Amino acid sequence: MNLFSLAVKNLQRRKGRTLLTIAGVAIAVAILFSLLSFSAGYERELTKEMDSLGFHLLAVPKGCPYEATTLILHGGVIPKYLTNEDLVRARATDGVVIAAPLLLQQFVKDGIPHIVYGIEPDVMLPLKPAWKVEGRFFTADETHVMVIGSTLAEKENLMPGSVIPFGPLQEPFTIIGVLKPSGSEDDNFHFLPLAEAQRVFKKEGFITAIAVRADDVKHIHDISVELEKVPDIQVVTMAQVTGTIMNIVGSARSLLFSVIVIAIVISAAGITNTLLMSVNERTREIGMMKAIGASGYHIGVLLITETLLITTLGGIIGILAALAGSGLIETFVRGMVPYAPSGSFVSFDPILIAGCLVFSIGLGLLCGIYPAWKSARLSPMEAIRGEWE
Numbered sequence: 001m002n003l004f005s006l007a008v009k010n011l012q013r014r015k016g017r018t019l020l021t022i023a024g025v026a027i028a029v030a031i032l033f034s035l036l037s038f039s040a041g042y043e044r045e046l047t048k049e050m051d052s053l054g055f056h057l058l059a060v061p062k063g064c065p066y067e068a069t070t071l072i073l074h075g076g077v078i079p080k081y082l083t084n085e086d087l088v089r090a091r092a093t094d095g096v097v098i099a100a101p102l103l104l105q106q107f108v109k110d111g112i113p114h115i116v117y118g119i120e121p122d123v124m125l126p127l128k129p130a131w132k133v134e135g136r137f138f139t140a141d142e143t144h145v146m147v148i149g150s151t152l153a154e155k156e157n158l159m160p161g162s163v164i165p166f167g168p169l170q171e172p173f174t175i176i177g178v179l180k181p182s183g184s185e186d187d188n189f190h191f192l193p194l195a196e197a198q199r200v201f202k203k204e205g206f207i208t209a210i211a212v213r214a215d216d217v218k219h220i221h222d223i224s225v226e227l228e229k230v231p232d233i234q235v236v237t238m239a240q241v242t243g244t245i246m247n248i249v250g251s252a253r254s255l256l257f258s259v260i261v262i263a264i265v266i267s268a269a270g271i272t273n274t275l276l277m278s279v280n281e282r283t284r285e286i287g288m289m290k291a292i293g294a295s296g297y298h299i300g301v302l303l304i305t306e307t308l309l310i311t312t313l314g315g316i317i318g319i320l321a322a323l324a325g326s327g328l329i330e331t332f333v334r335g336m337v338p339y340a341p342s343g344s345f346v347s348f349d350p351i352l353i354a355g356c357l358v359f360s361i362g363l364g365l366l367c368g369i370y371p372a373w374k375s376a377r378l379s380p381m382e383a384i385r386g387e388w389e
């Protein structure tokens with residue numbers, strides 16, 4: 001007796017019900033895979049992006065430090081500023097190896113806002129060792145020059161040597177370098193010498209934030225305490241930013257987890273109901289099988305095999321659907337969370353895929369136990385008379 005072939009034929013005889021049950025399993029597994037992949041991918045990409053920043057803490061103007069830091073990391077402009085005097089105090093703080101001033105501004109071109117970073121290359125480039133440039137980088141005292149990110153260059157069809165009107169007065173600026181793709185927000189920005197950015201936007205003597213690298217991560221707390229003694233400065237460490245963002249993301253993750261629990265419960269109920277209905281419809285068939293020599297064990301294995309076929313197919317389809325729709329999933333997730341790293345969240349992870357398939361198969365075993373047990377106990381004579389319920 002080939003129980004596998006018999007199980008396949010039994011499922012094919014009830015195609016509509018089988019397909020609906022497989023679809024239910026696929027939806028549950030797709031949600032599970034997407035949630036787990038998002039959770040792992042988000043934390044991985046967030047950590048990678050924070051590490052790529054190259055600094056340990058960010059000094060921002062007094063106010064809401066987390067909001068200011070998130071805006072700065074995304075290229076947003078905040079209404080408050082620090083001064084050159086604050087920068088001098090930061091550089092004089094014990095344990096500070098690098099204190100890099102940043103001035104963030106925006107200008108609108110063709111109705112699209114563009115983000116501008118004013119930086120001092122001598123102190124910023126050591127914080128960004130991953131930066132590679134096609135062309136060259138500017139020096140601190142150059143004027144009417146800029147470096148732009150790769151994504152911006154591609155969108156605007158720009159390259160080293162291009163001249164564009166820039167800033168409130170639409171002054172001609174020459175692009176002398178294009179950053180090679182970094183996978184971070186840097187790919188979307190304009191970079192100018194700090195003094196030039198201050199002149200163009202009439203912010204002489206003002207900066208938006210100070211990126212600080214400590215000589216040792218053990219000294220970050222002490223440096224933070226010292227910097228916050230400066231009246232205008234509030235300090236946020238990158239570990240705090242990461243922790244705060246992950247706490248907020250945890251709330252969204254809890255909501256998604258509730259959704260997946262509901263989906264799994266509905267899927268399990270659907271599988272169990274399908275199997276019980278199948279057994280009820282096939283009582284005479286099961287009775288005949290027992291009458292010609294099939295044991296309760298064979299009947300139980302047949303039901304379990306049908307269940308495993310349904311859940312395995314549903315699991316595979318669900319994972320493939322989640323991978324195929326990863327772009328839509330990421331778009332949805334990015335709209336829900338306050339800060340979304342630029343890397344991909346949903347990725348092909350063999351361990352995660354295997355785990356979801358094992359879960360799907362385990363769900364099938366769990367749902368198939370009761371119908372298999374009921375069918376195994378069925379009396380041949382009662383089944384042939386169709387009296388079992």
